[in-house]
Amino acid sequence: MRVTPENLAWLQSLFDDPSLTLVFHNAKFDLEMLYWSHGIDIFNSKAKVECTLILHKVLFSTALSHSLEYIGPKYTGRSEVDKVEITQWLKERNTKRLIRERGGKKLGFDDAPDDLVRRRVLWDVETTILLYGFLRPKVSNVCPDLYETERQLMYVCVDIECRGVVVDLTKARELKEKALGELKRIKRMLNEMVLPLAYVKDRKDRKTGEKVPTEIVIEDDFNPNSPDQLPAAFRKLGIELKYKSKPKKKKNKKTGRVEMMGGGNWSFDEYSMVRYVSKQLAAVIRESGEDGWPAHKFIDEVIRIVKAEKLKERELLPPLVLQYRQLSKMVSTYYDTFLEKAVDRWTAPSGREYGVLHCRFNQSAADTGRFSSSDPNLQNQPRLLGPRECFVPRRGRWNWHLDYSQVEMRFFCHFAEDKGMAKAIDDDVHLYVATKIYKKPKDQVTKEQRKRAKSTGFGILYGSGPAKQAETLTSKGLPTTKLEASVIVAAYHREFPSVRRLTNRLKSELLRNGYIVNPFGRRYHIDKSFSYKGLNYMCQGSSADLIKRAMVDVWNWLRKMGYKARLIMTVHDELVIECPRNEMKKVIPQVMKMMERKKEYFVPIIAEAEVVRKRWSEKESPEDVGLKLAA
């Protein structure tokens, strides 16, 4: 079937028919395509749109995959034969040789014989319908409300993605040039230090296929990002390599097996690098990270210290490489991406160029139920460095960032039902935990002790033990042995016995049922060997489902009321609303109210507001802009 006006009209009529239920697998994709590319009005659909991907997701949040290919055969008994047929057909004809003979043309579905295409599409359609028949009754029993939230959330996502966010491309260009300049300077210094660089590597002989040790010489361009060149550079400068990466227990998404992944290579992450330099330099590296120093300041300071302390010149290698990595990351992951992906560009009267970034928000990617974001990912924009300077509100609007205050900790309190922690949650939980662990009054708890308590609290939330706790604390500049960490963790459990009760409860529930379920009805099937993840899934997942509920409520309310304010993004525990100034007083307090849950849980769940007038990097408090939000 082709895209013709008649066909589009027919599609629109389907959406307008209140007696219909339209079932898709990954409906969001189709809705977005129909709306964005073909102008179909999906938002006022009278027909009910359902999605088998989401049905599967709410029942099996942690499944390896939610794709039709994966779950179709699994639950409907349909074979993959009809589907594979066309893939096979294409594969046979898309070999390198055949493509070349054809003059570089790669074959697609359009080129395949009609009957193959038809069978392929029919497979999708029939499998989806069968899947719907299987999943929908289960969902109606298990978690109808959760599903309904996710279902409506599809429209919210489509709206957010199509609207996009505005970026200042002139600023991106400026920041990129600046970073490039710094990179040049660092590269010059590094080249001076390490070139020429020689190392030996096993290379496969073209003829025999044997591995032969081969000497490689880097004459004029050292690449700090190269896993081969970096260790060679360290060795050449006489730095003894000490630290190796550790393997991690992971579930292989392809095989579904639990395997040890990675590990065994020389490690040059920041944590290791800091340990290769004197403590004065280590302190600078840490401080610059915490405060987001500009590159030139960092480099100058590092050089100053090496001179002042009469350190060996080679100590410059680790910090310079770290700075090089940071800058190249900013350029390739952020500035370049903005410049490449921004669309609908325009030049303002000021002469600055702007554009719109349409990233994707995926409501079904994370095991816990959280949102993820990609193409580009808006959820990992650096907090302290340049990229946030590029994000600006639309004309005439301010961006309101409404974030839940310590929401995962609050759900943790809720599940543990710990009265002491509950009392301290609106004040300073970490300080409170410190008073208990160290048996000291508030005013005698040192900054360090609070830091340790905070880290321990998160460690517990993440299911970590003494070894990892010690590592984390040490990496944060608080040297801690495994033994010391185990003392702190023990003290934590001594003071908060409710936490052990909670983890035990989750564990036995997991062993009994094979899954645990959060207050919104979302199920987590977790491998027994990963049962320590249960607590985190409950806290992270409940937070995710709460904000998802709020997003749907807010979006529906804004539409109903006819406001111009719009949701433009979410960062896990934060909603961003672009709001015309004349609507702020009405909209923002109401949105916060819709996010908050002051009575439903063991502790109140509350939101806080900040506002962006010019750039994301310059968030202000409501008082700063003279807006008083009613409590």
Added chain:
DNA sequence: CTGAGAAGCCC
């Protein structure tokens, strides 16, 4: 071209 591993950015 794809996949693995390492690194680093976010909550």
Added chain:
DNA sequence: GTACGGGCTTCTCAGT
């Protein structure tokens, strides 16, 4: 006796 949660993107290198 164990063991830090959830994402995404970039780079390099090896093997297809």
